[in-house]
């Protein structure tokens with residue numbers, strides 16, 4: 543991890559000294575494992591960008607480890623990904639969408655990652671047998687799109703990405719191939735690879751939409767190189783959406799997020815989801831209470847023009863994707879299912895009494911919905 547210095551000459555050091563945000567601390571490998579502390583890695587281009595952006599005091603929390611990771615309660619599979627895995631490395635939670643976990647590696651590791659159970663590790667939740675995945679897709683004509691995620695798919699070789707497409711493009715019932723990536727923040731020059739451009743061309747020639755879902759949490763993450771790569775890709779017909787995570791100390795104010803979304807809009811990226819932070823073990827200190835989250839969402843919308851108001855404030859819960867709508871004068875949080883396994887529940891508004899400090903559906907008392 544960050545500037546680790548062994549304190550023992552054993553092959554597996556008894557402890558290493560790690561630079562945390564709050565200071566150095568000696569920790570053992572067992573401690574790191576027991577607390578599921580995410581591996582440390584930051585690209586030099588991202589480090590330079592966040593320093594030069596003038597926002598280092600906020601953005602350091604995205605990639606630098608903190609003592610808080612040892613204390614934050616939660617679990618490691620908040621969305622029930624295990625339960626929705628139909629083939630190793632492939633999930634099918636909502637009828638129309640397949641989710642392919644292409645890798646467990648990323649260019650840099652976000653400290654708040656909700657897949658910290660797999661990222662930076664050798665996980666068995668990654669797609670290995672693409673043929674088996676293709677056979678599953680063939681049997682599910684209701685599936686209209688596949689999201690290729692991970693980890694970050696763009697850490698893979700371009701050749702491996704082409705192999706993945708070999709197994710997806712033949713299906714006429716798939717009308718879009720989507721990639722979830724933070725690479726445009728962490729290593730934007732990756733997209734200067736001409737073979738990667740050919741990848742998107744293949745998707746278009748198969749008469750499908752090529753979509754990249756970027757992951758900018760803060761305007762300070764948008765570099766000139768990222769803007770250049772996005773321009774290149776848009777010129778090739780790639781559609782762009784952005785998702786952000788609402789993160790304590792990083793972007794938990796409406797000015798920052800409105801500026802981020804306006805920047806996305808200007809680059810041709812449609813702000814799509816603002817995710818409520820999940821109660822992830824070792825990362826729940828990033829969560830913002832729902833009351834404050836709703837104030838921020840409203841504050842963002844007050845700063846955006848009509849055509850920029852394209853984001854939804856979303857809780858990606860075990861039961862489905864829930865849009866968080868309002869905290870009423872009656873003290874209840876109003877929500878509606880944006881996605882649910884049960885189509886009958888989609889679009890239905892429901893409410894729960896708000897408890898001060900609540901950050902997640904499970905923190906709100908059940909009953910009298």
Ligand code: SF4
Pocket residue numbers: 647648650651652653654655656657661692693694723724
């Ligand atoms: S880039 Fe995505 S998958 Fe990788 S650590 Fe960050 S949030 Fe997790």
